[in-house]
Structure formats: structure tokens, C-alpha cells
Amino acid sequence: MPKPHPRVLTVSPKELLVLELLVRGRELYGLQLVTASKGRLKRGTVYVTLGRMEEKGYIASKLDDPPPGAGGLPRRLYAPTALGRRMRNAWTSGVKRLVPEFAR
Amino acid sequence: MRRPGDRLRTIAARVCRARTMERLIDPALADLQVEYENAVLRGRKWESRWVWISGHLAFFQAVVVHGGARTIGILDELTDEDRRTLIRTSGSSAAIIAIGTVVLAAVPFLRFLTRSDPNAARLALYVIPQALPISVPVGLTFGILWGLGGAAASRRSRTLVLIAAVTSSVASFTMLAWVAPVANQAFRVSVARHSLAKGTNELTLGELGRLLEPGARDPMTRPASHSRGLALNYHTRWALAGAPLVLSFFAVALTSRRQRGRLMPGLAGFAAIFGYYVIMSEARGFALDRTVPAFAAAWAPNAALLILSVAVMRAGSGRSGLERAGDAHLARTHTMPPDQSTGT
Numbered sequence: 001m002p003k004p005h006p007r008v009l010t011v012s013p014k015e016l017l018v019l020e021l022l023v024r025g026r027e028l029y030g031l032q033l034v035t036a037s038k039g040r041l042k043r044g045t046v047y048v049t050l051g052r053m054e055e056k057g058y059i060a061s062k063l064d065d066p067p068p069g070a071g072g073l074p075r076r077l078y079a080p081t082a083l084g085r086r087m088r089n090a091w092t093s094g095v096k097r098l099v100p101e102f103a104r
Numbered sequence: 105m106r107r108p109g110d111r112l113r114t115i116a117a118r119v120c121r122a123r124t125m126e127r128l129i130d131p132a133l134a135d136l137q138v139e140y141e142n143a144v145l146r147g148r149k150w151e152s153r154w155v156w157i158s159g160h161l162a163f164f165q166a167v168v169v170h171g172g173a174r175t176i177g178i179l180d181e182l183t184d185e186d187r188r189t190l191i192r193t194s195g196s197s198a199a200i201i202a203i204g205t206v207v208l209a210a211v212p213f214l215r216f217l218t219r220s221d222p223n224a225a226r227l228a229l230y231v232i233p234q235a236l237p238i239s240v241p242v243g244l245t246f247g248i249l250w251g252l253g254g255a256a257a258s259r260r261s262r263t264l265v266l267i268a269a270v271t272s273s274v275a276s277f278t279m280l281a282w283v284a285p286v287a288n289q290a291f292r293v294s295v296a297r298h299s300l301a302k303g304t305n306e307l308t309l310g311e312l313g314r315l316l317e318p319g320a321r322d323p324m325t326r327p328a329s330h331s332r333g334l335a336l337n338y339h340t341r342w343a344l345a346g347a348p349l350v351l352s353f354f355a356v357a358l359t360s361r362r363q364r365g366r367l368m369p370g371l372a373g374f375a376a377i378f379g380y381y382v383i384m385s386e387a388r389g390f391a392l393d394r395t396v397p398a399f400a401a402a403w404a405p406n407a408a409l410l411i412l413s414v415a416v417m418r419a420g421s422g423r424s425g426l427e428r429a430g431d432a433h434l435a436r437t438h439t440m441p442p443d444q445s446t447g448t
Contacts, residue, residue: 031135043158044165048173051127061127072107072141073134 011058011087014049017041019058019080019088027077029064050078058084108140108156109133112163128170132163175267178260189261193251194268197243204239205232223294230291233284237276241347242377244269248355249373253366262356269352277345281309304330304337312338332398336391339402340384350406351376354413361420376412380405 011019021036022028028036030046041049053059060081066074080088116129136159143152182190209231248265289306293299307315314320315334354376358369383405391401 029135030131031139042165043162045169047128047132047166048169050131051170052173054127072137073109073113073130075134075138076131 009056009087011091012049014041014045015053015056015058016088016091018049018053018078019084022059022078022080023085023088027079029075029077033078053084057081058087107137108159109136109163112160116167124170128166129163132159132166135159136163175264178263181260183258186258186261189251189257190264193247193261193265195247196250197247199243200246201236201239201243204242205235208235208239227291227294230287230294233279233287236279237284237344237347240272240276241351241380244272244348245351245355245373245377246370248352249359249369250366252356252359253369257359262360265356266349266352269349272348272352273345276348277342280341280345285309285311304334307337309338309341312341332392332394335398336388336402339399340388343402343406344384346406347380350409350413351380354409354416357413357417357420360417376409380409383408 017037017040018033021033030050031043033050034041034043034046050059050061054061058081059078061076061078064075064077066072113129113133117125120129136155139159140152140155143155209228212234213228213231252261252265285302285306285308289300289302292303292306302311304312312334316331316338355369355373358372387396387401387404390396391398396404
């Protein structure tokens, strides 16, 4: 009997960073997240992180319109889900309570 | 117009699941294409080249990280029975590989051992890289048949065994391409006690490849007929590196059938290994006679065993499908209320 997945309601520092960037208001592409993170997210791992977060239900994605000139692959846009926002809020407020230095 | 990443996507689409394509491959390649196109439209030649290189590197990194994460995911889900099966498989494989390596390495080594050479230990080490590409596929085949056989191994166990087989194939390739040729040459020089020109088996894969290029000059001035041998040697090293994976796949296919006992699968495994090396030897003769191209001769054993494995797997799945139908029928009969099952 397989063990229940232990990572379902956990959030890693990278996942929290992605949520922070997405919660600021708009949908972003993977590469835009890499740029916005100022080097904290890497181009080679960002889609693995995003895929895992989508599996956990923290973010949702949709395909953008195909690029003009046809033939290229459409890009994928990411946005936080309600669960993702709640996780991010709970985590941030929890950290602030436990380590008040972070709140300043 | 072909865009950067189009070919990679075609290859990935053949091996990856739809979900992986949707979540990992396509988004990564879409970003690469858009970024590359923007750089080209702005007329920034060097930037577009940089985007091409960094985008491809990032893509491969993503694939490796995803593969690792998938493996860890499978490891997380292992049951106690899976662990026992994998320990049995890896233990028996390792034991057979160790015994096989010692036996194969001892054959050329014994001649020099009797001379009580002070370099005996070093000479023994030089022989091991030659033995490993043979002992590893043999050990894996029997290890899998012993470890996974006799019980219904889970899909997770079989996937992990095949991942180990892929790793073994990569290790075998390293041995055949670079380590064994260098060790061979070191062995020969140690025994002769003076410098020697490299023979075909002592050339690394890169050196062999360069000799096969049109217009390349062979410093050994070998006869023209020897170029066939060179080409065969070159392709055989690539193909032989696939032996651990192909033979493991065959063993996994055999164990995926419901079976009783380990004797019949063991005999089938022995026949597969024997057949593999017989085909290799026969095909080699045809290649040297120019009846078949060197590439085809080198890959013939892998192709034959792969076809056989798929046939065994299909036969197994057909049979287990029938068995499942039978089991379902039995289950229905057993779960029926007594009044229905007895017809009253």
C-alpha cells in the first residue's frame, strides 16, 4: 500500500517565492518569474517547481495565444489559486509570529 | 521554418507522458523560441546565439531535475515488499557482476600472475574495465530474473530497475569509449616495458571517430580492409553500451509474466545472453565481408532482443488480461449473495 504523499500541504522556499511573485497581481510566464526573482529562481528548474505547485493546487496555468507568425509554441501563463494565496498568507503570517524580525 | 527546440520537442513527444510535455517540455521550449525570436528580430546575432545555448542548457537541466524528482517520487511510494524485491535484485546483480568480473579478468591476467610480477595488482586493475561491459549486462539479467521473478513485482519496482539499467548503460558507454582503451594500452605497455603503438582496441571513441572521417590519415598506415574493422569497432562500442538496458528490458519483460519458479525464466535469460553474443559474432562476420553495413551489424543484437522483449511483454499482457478477466469473474461469483450463486 503506497504511503500518502507527504508533500501535499507543505511549501518550499522556492514555492513561496513563486507565490509571492504571482500574488503581486498579475499572471506571469516562467521566464518572467525567473527575471522577477532576480536570480533566485533558475531557468532550468522553474518549470519543475511550477509543475509541482500545479500538482499541489497552489497555482493554475493556461496557454497564452500562439505567437504571431504562427508555428511557434504558445507560452504558458501562471496565476495563484485560492489555496495558493491562503498557503502564502498562512505561511507568511506564521513566520511573522514566530520570528518577528521578519515583519520589519 | 524550423525553430530552436522543434527537434527536441519531436524526440521528447515520443518518450514523455502528455502531462510532462504540457507542464515541462512545452513551456520551456516556448520560452526559448520567443526569446530567440525576439533577439533575432532586434538583429542581435550574438544575443540570439547566447539565448539558443542557454535555453538548451536550461531545457536539459529541467529534464534531468524532473527525472530525478520522478525517481524520488517513486522512492517515496515504495512499499516494504518493493524494498525487499529491490534489495534482492540489486544484491543478486551485484554478486553476479562481481563474480563475472573476477572470472573474466582472471583469464587474461593469470598468464602474468605466474611470473610473480611486482606490478600484478596494477595489471589486474587494468583488465577490469574490459570485463565490466560483459559482466554488467549478464549480472543485471540474472539479478533481475532472480529478484523480480517468482513474485508479482510492482510497476514501481520495475521502473526503478530500468532506471538502474539506463545508468549501467551510461557507465558501460564510459568504459567502452574511454576507460577500457586507456587501460588496455596501459596494460600492454606495462607488460612490454616499452612504448607501443595503439591497436584498434586501444583507441578511444574520439580517436576512432576521427580515423573514420573522410580523408583522415591513419598514423599506423593500416590496410584499406582494416577500415571496415575500425567502423565495426566504433559502432560496436555504442551498441554494446546498450546491452545492459536491452537485456534488462528483456528480463523485466519476462518477469512481468505470471510464472511459477525461476528455472524457466533463468533458462530464457541464459538463451537471451547466449543469443545476443551469437548474433553479435555472426553479424560481425557479415560486416567484415561487406554483406551488411557496420552500423547495422553492430546494432543487430540490440534490435533482435528489443523485438523479442516487446513480443514477450505483449504476450504477457495478453495473458494477464485474460487472467484478470478470470479473476474478476471469480470475484463476482464469490461476492454474490448465496441465494444468487446457488441459483435459488
